[in-house]
Amino acid sequence: MDPWTIPPAEILPNGPAILPSNLLTVDGDRFVLAQAKAGNREAFRTLVERHSRAVFRVAYRITGSEADAEDVVQETFLRAYTELGRFEARAGFGTWVHRIAANCAIDVIRRRPKHIVAGEDSEAEPLLARLASPAPGPEREAAGRQMRARIEGVMQELTPLERAAFTLRHLEQQSIEEISGVLGQNAEATRHSIFRAVAKMRRALGPLVRTEP
């Protein structure tokens, strides 16, 4: 159905009702999006409120920094607002803002000075503190902390493309085609980015997880 078409009234009033909850959930983004594109700021606000947490999660996983992720969230919705007129609802609004967020996050990583890694900046302590395992036992806690610190270290060593590709494929479960669209490269290059990222992970973390046969 055309995204701007209101469902036919024949299903009213005895059939399934056209309820606000339907308009706002099942096909909700389309309805709200039509309003937002027409300049209804409350509708855009609804989209922002609905997608903020997911955008933050992607941004944090790619940047590895809470402050950077917050900036990415803001930049993402600012760009989305600016480009809303160009957005065609072939993909969902959520997919579209994820794409913008991934690109903003890549830009953030690229702008970082080479010598800054997450383990050395001002967020290192709270990040490592959060990594502490709630499981009982100081040894297990220490092992968990060591593993997570190592993962964070490896993530920082990945190139922006590798990090984004790995995050979107493994953590966000996106398809190779979707990721290729986000990163603006072909499927083979995307596969290669993911492969390099996982290979680096494997070399750095393998010794910590490998058990003797």
Add this chain to the structure above:
Amino acid sequence: MTHLGEEQLIAYVLGDADEYARAEVDAHAAECETCRGEIAALRATLEAAADLPVPERGGDYGAAVWARLEPRLGTSRAGRLGAPVNWRAWLAAAAILLAVVGAFLAGRFSRNAGEPQQAVNTSTAADRRAIRDRVVLAALGDHLDRTERALVELVNSDANGTVDISAEQSWARDLLEANRLYRQSVRNAGSLAIASLLDDLEPVLLDIVHSPSTLSADEFHALRARIEDRSLVFKLRVTGADVRARQRTLIHPGEKTS
């Protein structure tokens, strides 16, 4: 024995291997303990990477993002930078607003009780307008009904001891989103009475959303008083009945509104 290559292993564990490659790895791993160990280690590595925690953001995070974002949007409209005007979307939204105001104002001011009704379906365009009006009125009427029922349930909760309002917070969150959309639409359309009612509803819904999920008896009584002080349930009932009456006249043109 030649072991599996790294590329094979990674594609297999990530689920990117095709059927043939997958069968090849399965067959090899069945015979090779070393490669089974490598597969297990790679899986453990990826699971550990997936377990890296992401800082929690609460239910009101979206509102905080919006508070920071809104001043940066300025007074411009969405899609302002060089984007072509999407007239179709604009017209669709305008039609919704017109349908709201048309249904109410036409019903209120231009229809005499004794006057024979004009057939709604005199033309295809008129049919489409009527359909749209009915849909919009049904949606708005349902929003008012649901809100009324939800508030009635809340104020009638048993307030002995603590009161768990987590379920009510969930519906209040949904209603809040819908309320903002309808409020702006009806205000733009000039239905100021309904806009004012929806204005009054928003702080109450926000109150419910941002309250602790378990209220003491005193907190609950205070919340109930805020709802009752505004006579919201009564206003919702009257306005909802008005909207339903308008909707009925569009479905059965001969029927009088009360």
